[in-house]
Structures are given as C-alpha cells and as structure tokens.
Amino acid sequence: MTRVLDVEQLRISFPDGGRGRVHPVDGVSFSLERGETLALVGESGCGKSLTSLALLRLVPPPGRIEEGSSIRLGDTDVLALEGDALRRIRGRRIGMIFQDPMTSLNPVFTVGAQIAEGVRAHFDVSRSEAKQRALKLLEEVGIPDPASRLDAYPHQLSGGMRQRVMIAIALSAEPEILIADEPTTALDVTVQAQILEVLDRLRDSHGMAVLLITHDLGIVAGRADRVAVMYAGQIVEEAPTARLFAQPSHPYTQGLFASVPRISGPVTRLSPIGGSVPPPGAWPSGCRFRPRCPKAFDKSETMPPLLPVGPDHRMRCWLADRPE
Amino acid sequence: MTLLQVRDLVKHYPAGGLFGASAPPVQAVQGVSFEVGPGETLGLVGESGCGKSSVGRTILRLQEPTAGAVTFEGADLFSLDRTALRKMRRRMQIIFQDPYSSLNPRMTVGAAVAEGMQIHRLAAGKEIGRRVGALLEEVGLDPGYAGRYPHEFSGGQRQRIGIARALAVEPSFIVCDEPVSALDVSVQAQVLNLLADLQRERGLSYLFIAHDLAVVRQIAQRVAVMYLGRIVEEGPTETLLQAPRHPYTVALLSAVPEPDPARQRDRIVLRGDLPSPSRPPSGCPFHPRCFHPRRDERCRTEPPALRPVGGTLAACHYAETTQADLARPNSATSS
Numbered sequence: 001m002t003r004v005l006d007v008e009q010l011r012i013s014f015p016d017g018g019r020g021r022v023h024p025v026d027g028v029s030f031s032l033e034r035g036e037t038l039a040l041v042g043e044s045g046c047g048k049s050l051t052s053l054a055l056l057r058l059v060p061p062p063g064r065i066e067e068g069s070s071i072r073l074g075d076t077d078v079l080a081l082e083g084d085a086l087r088r089i090r091g092r093r094i095g096m097i098f099q100d101p102m103t104s105l106n107p108v109f110t111v112g113a114q115i116a117e118g119v120r121a122h123f124d125v126s127r128s129e130a131k132q133r134a135l136k137l138l139e140e141v142g143i144p145d146p147a148s149r150l151d152a153y154p155h156q157l158s159g160g161m162r163q164r165v166m167i168a169i170a171l172s173a174e175p176e177i178l179i180a181d182e183p184t185t186a187l188d189v190t191v192q193a194q195i196l197e198v199l200d201r202l203r204d205s206h207g208m209a210v211l212l213i214t215h216d217l218g219i220v221a222g223r224a225d226r227v228a229v230m231y232a233g234q235i236v237e238e239a240p241t242a243r244l245f246a247q248p249s250h251p252y253t254q255g256l257f258a259s260v261p262r263i264s265g266p267v268t269r270l271s272p273i274g275g276s277v278p279p280p281g282a283w284p285s286g287c288r289f290r291p292r293c294p295k296a297f298d299k300s301e302t303m304p305p306l307l308p309v310g311p312d313h314r315m316r317c318w319l320a321d322r323p324e
Numbered sequence: 325m326t327l328l329q330v331r332d333l334v335k336h337y338p339a340g341g342l343f344g345a346s347a348p349p350v351q352a353v354q355g356v357s358f359e360v361g362p363g364e365t366l367g368l369v370g371e372s373g374c375g376k377s378s379v380g381r382t383i384l385r386l387q388e389p390t391a392g393a394v395t396f397e398g399a400d401l402f403s404l405d406r407t408a409l410r411k412m413r414r415r416m417q418i419i420f421q422d423p424y425s426s427l428n429p430r431m432t433v434g435a436a437v438a439e440g441m442q443i444h445r446l447a448a449g450k451e452i453g454r455r456v457g458a459l460l461e462e463v464g465l466d467p468g469y470a471g472r473y474p475h476e477f478s479g480g481q482r483q484r485i486g487i488a489r490a491l492a493v494e495p496s497f498i499v500c501d502e503p504v505s506a507l508d509v510s511v512q513a514q515v516l517n518l519l520a521d522l523q524r525e526r527g528l529s530y531l532f533i534a535h536d537l538a539v540v541r542q543i544a545q546r547v548a549v550m551y552l553g554r555i556v557e558e559g560p561t562e563t564l565l566q567a568p569r570h571p572y573t574v575a576l577l578s579a580v581p582e583p584d585p586a587r588q589r590d591r592i593v594l595r596g597d598l599p600s601p602s603r604p605p606s607g608c609p610f611h612p613r614c615f616h617p618r619r620d621e622r623c624r625t626e627p628p629a630l631r632p633v634g635g636t637l638a639a640c641h642y643a644e645t646t647q648a649d650l651a652r653p654n655s656a657t658s659s
Binding site: 190255262264276 | 508517582596
C-alpha cells in the first residue's frame with residue numbers, strides 16, 4: 001500500500017460575529033492509500049465539505065486553517081505551498097467534483113474546449129493532441145457519441161451528462177486523489193447509479209484514491225473501503241465499511257442508521273435522533289453529541305478521544321471502554 | 325368510498341421563448357387517473373420531469389388543468405367557481421419541499437399559522453392564539469415560538485411550521501410535495517413520523533410525492549410510479565416493491581442505494597437520458613430505454629394501457645413475463 005495523503009489534526013476556524021473564532025472543523029485526522037476509497041459521512045454542517053476544501057487550500061476567507069494542522073500529499077507539505085506550487089496541486093494532483101456541475105462549467109465554452117483547457121493547463125501538449133485526449137476522456141466517462149458532444153455547450157446536456165463532463169475534466173490531469181463532494185446528490189436515482197458506476201470503474205482503472213463526501217449511507221455501502229462518520233466538526237467513528245455497517249458503535253452512527261428508511265426488510269417506525277445539530281458556536285463541552293445522546297452518562301462531560309472498539313475500528317465515545 | 329378521484333388528468337405547458345408559439349408544448353401530465361381513500365396515503369413516485377409535482381398542483385387547481393376531471397368529497401373541482409373553490413381549499417392543503425420559500429419572511433410563525441383560520445373564519449379573537457399554540461405543540465414546536473420569524477428556525481422546524489399552517493384549516497387531504505427531500509436523515513425521520521402520527525390522529529389522506537422509494541415505502545399504503553407524464557405502474561406498496569411488473573419500476577428499485585453491504589444487488593443501469601417531455605417517444609414512453617428481453621415493434625408503436633397483472637396495475641405489453649424474464653441477474657445492459 002502506498003500512502004498518498006495524510007491529514008493530521010486539521011482545524012479550521014471562522015470568526016463568530018466579534019465573539020472570537022469558532023472551529024467548524026476541529027481536529028480531523030485521516031489518511032488515504034493509493035486506489036482506496038474513504039467515505040466521509042455526516043449531516044449538514046458537520047464539517048465534511050470544509051475538510052475537503054482544506055485539502056486544496058480552498059477554505060473561503062475569513063475562514064483559515066489553524067496552526068498545528070498538517071496536510072501531507074506524498075512528500076509535499078500542502079500547508080507550506082504558495083503561488084505556482086499550490087496551483088500545481090489543485091486539479092493536477094488532487095481533482096475535485098462537486099454536487100452541481102452547472103455552476104462549475106463555463107456556459108459560454110463548449111465542453112470539448114473546457115476539457116482540452118484542463119489538459120493543456122497541466123500538460124505540455126498541442127491543441128490537437130489536447131482535443132484528442134478530450135475525446136478519449138468523454139469516451140471513458142461513458143458519454144454516447146462523444147465526437148459530436150465535444151462541440152456541445154453545457155446547457156445542451158442533461159444533469160447526468162454534465163456530471164460526466166466534470167469527471168472528465170477532473171480526470172484530464174490524471175490526479176492521484178479525486179475528491180467527490182456529494183457527486184450524485186443533485187441527480188435522479190437512476191442517473192446516480194450511472195455516475196457511481198463510472199466513478200468506480202475509473203478509480204479501478206486509474207488507481208486513484210477517492211475521498212467520497214456524502215450524507216447517504218446507501219452509496220457508501222459496497223463502494224467505500226473505509227468510512228469516517230463526522231459530527232460537529234470531528235470524526236466520531238471510523239472503521240472498514242463492512243465492519244461499520246455490521247457494528248455501528250457510536251450512538252450518533254447508530255442514530256443515523258435507525259433514521260434511514262429501508263427499501264427491504266420489515267417496515268418499522270423510524271427512530272430518529274432527537275433535536276438537531278447545534279451551530280459551531282453552541283457546541284457543548286465534553287462529548288458534542290451528549291445533549292442528543294440516549295446513552296450519555298457522567299463521563300460524557302469530558303471530551304472523549306477516538307478509542308479502539310475493534311480491528312481498525314475507533315469511536316469518540318467513552319462507551320468504548322465499557323463494552324456492553 | 326373514495327375521497328379523491330382523478331380521471332384522465334392532462335397538463336400541458338406552452339413552450340416558452342421567442343418561438344414558443346410554434347414549438348410543441350411540454351406534455352407534463354398525459355392522462356393520469358387514480359383514487360385516494362379516507363385516511364390513506366398514495367405515494368406518487370418518479371424522477372425529475374416525470375410530472376409528479378404537476379399532478380399535485382393541478383388537482384388543487386394551483387395550476388389550471390388542460391383536460392381531465394377531479395372529484396373531491398363529491399364535488400367536481402374543475403367546474404367550481406372562485407368562491408366555491410376557495411371554500412373547498414380549506415379541505416385540501418399542500419406542503420412543499422422547501423418551507424422557507426413558502427413562508428413569508430416578514431410574518432411571524434403565529435401569524436402564518438393563523439392566516440388560514442382568519443381567511444376561512446374558523447376562529448376569532450383569543451381563540452386564534454389558543455389554536456395556534458395547540459397546533460405548534462401538535463407538530464412538536466414550543467407554543468412560545470409563535471412570535472418568532474421563519475429565519476430563526478432550522479429546515480426541520482420550518483417544515484413543522486409548514487405542516488401546522490396546513491393543519492390550521494382542518495383539511496381532510498394534504499398533498500405532500502417532496503416534504504422531506506431537503507432534510508438531513510435524522511430530521512427526515514422526525515418529520516416522517518410526525519406525518520404518520522397526524523394521519524392516524526386526524527384521519528388525514530395524503531398524496532405523498534417523492535423521488536425516494538424507501539421514503540415512500542415508509543409512509544404509503546399504495547404507490548403509483550410515473551414516467552414521462554404517465555403512471556406506468558400502481559399497486560399496494562409491498563406488492564409493487566417485491567414483484568414489480570413494469571421494467572421502469574424494476575430499474576428504479578434496483579437503483580435505490582441500500583445502506584447494507586450484504587445486500588448489494590445487481591444494479592440495472594438504464595441506458596441514456598430521459599427523453600424530452602415536449603417530444604415523448606411513440607408507443608410505450610419507456611421503449612427507447614427498455615431492457616425487457618421481449619421488447620419489440622409493438623412497444624414502439626402501440627401505447628400500452630394500465631392493466632391489472634399480478635398484484636399491480638402495469639402499463640407494459642409484456643408485464644406478465646417481467647418477473648420471470650428480469651428476475652435473472654445480469655439480464656440488463658449497462659450504459
């Protein structure tokens with residue numbers, strides 16, 4: 001296994017209306033191996049998207065990455081990069097696709113021109129060579145009749161086709177890591193199935209590592225190698241996918257599973273987590289899930305570290321010390 | 325006894341733009357019929373552009389129908405005049421995907437919930453405040469929130485406000501148009517449970533419009549699946565999910581991501597994109613993307629009728645053999 005990315009103690013802060021700074025990402029650590037898919041799972045505001053933006057140093061101001069955070073891409077210290085060196089990371093070594101392809105594509109250029117632009121930004125090739133590569137990329141992402149689609153504008157394509165174009169642009173730089181931030185959330189379920197199939201196939205053929213950011217446990221199962229569940233700016237549980245689904249251990253993870261309606265098995269009343277996620281300024285001391293947790297106990301008033309619960313399986317809960 | 329009966333509903337939108345007059349209209353709803361009984365939930369399922377939201381809005385006459393008939397509590401809705409329609413609106417309400425855009429940001433929550441009661445003169449004076457408090461409590465909000473404004477609430481709380489506002493006029497029927505799609509899963513579960521509780525306590529009927537089959541399964545006794553403006557299959561929820569007869573239902577079901585690594589099925593990945601509703605295909609609207617092994621010339625030319633096959637109604641010429649032909653794994657093509 002070759003480790004391609006190491007994130008240690010990532011902290012991101014934003015000013016909180018004159019009352020100091022809040023930390024929507026607060027001490028997140030994970031790593032990625034070549035060819036591996038890690039899913040970062042959580043609900044709105046848990047810090048998963050902000051974490052992925054930090055990898056490209058795209059945290060929007062006035063947000064900033066705090067001292068003591070570390071992001072290493074192979075031998076490169078990403079947090080020490082500036083100017084051209086930083087641009088050579090973005091897109092080239094870490095590619096990214098977003099939820100809404102329409103806002104990331106330029107409406108006045110053909111998709112062929114936009115893919116070729118990506119190719120020429122990263123490789124020293126002629127225009128015609130770039131166009132040839134664009135054609136091949138469109139083929140790879142499964143766009144029917146790719147030669148004629150080179151001349152299409154984004155608005156002439158469906159949502160699913162646009163997301164394929166975005167994937168083609170991301171792949172044009174042959175990145176080591178692909179960040180897919182809710183890549184299918186805006187798409188219909190049958191189109192989602194098409195796009196996920198393309199992503200799986202390309203990960204296998206290119207040997208990329210994939211960081212899959214999602215709120216949907218359904219697309220994680222059978223796709224990711226490992227899962228990290230985030231709540232209130234922290235990873236609260238991490239495990240190999242099969243293990244996490246077989247034995248969700250953190251009360252928040254258990255609550256998420258109990259909230260999801262199923263397409264098979266008996267229909268029972270859902271058991272939602274009570275309340276809602278507090279905003280970063282209002283996180284409680286100790287375990288951040290404590291006010292909503294049905295299993296909270298006296299020790300929860302102290303913040304738990306990530307504690308082992310099994311092979312490669314850790315959770316941020318004191319119950320790890322007290323197996324049931 | 326049915327509460328709501330929809331017959332051959334058609335809704336076309338004129339094509340927009342400079343050359344709109346000569347362009348073909350968008351055929352959003354193409355002859356849809358169904359019934360909803362008292363205390364029942366019918367799930368209306370389909371992907372973007374299938375016409376499911378147009379059905380919901382047209383039966384409430386929030387949009388005027390192109391053709392068809394809707395009978396609600398014995399009245400022919402499409403022939404009612406303005407006054408009679410307003411009276412009827414008290415009995416049929418709608419809740420939307422994004423309650424924020426349907427709540428007036430300058431109106432307190434209490435005023436928003438009270439508005440319908442005042443329009444329909446259901447209460448006056450102090451009684452209004454008392455009822456608003458009771459409604460907020462019924463949907464799981466603190467009655468003290470009546471003086472606050474919509475922006476002070478989370479998405480889940482706003483959806484609860486939208487539900488309280490709908491309940492204020494004592495409807496018997498509510499169109500729920502993707503009511504939980506914008507919510508996080510833990511909040512989604514809270515709202516689904518609330519809708520189920522309200523239905524049981526008040527005997528409400530729902531037309532539950534959604535794209536997510538797992539969500540619909542949680543709340544609907546019957547399901548109708550729409551594709552390109554038509555219902556392609558309809559039946560009791562469990563029968564339809566366990567033995568679907570229309571190939572589109574089979575594909576839709578197989579695409580639902582299941583949060584269980586042990587239950588990863590052979591996915592059917594549909595070919596191509598949804599055709600334009602301005603130029604729907606001839607014959608069966610699904611035929612260009614269909615993977616049924618018996619698909620033939622008849623599918624291309626003759627529109628299939630919705631007819632009983634097995635335990636559901638299905639609009640497929642070869643619905644009889646769908647289970648036998650498609651139950652085999654890997655029978656489908658991929659993109």
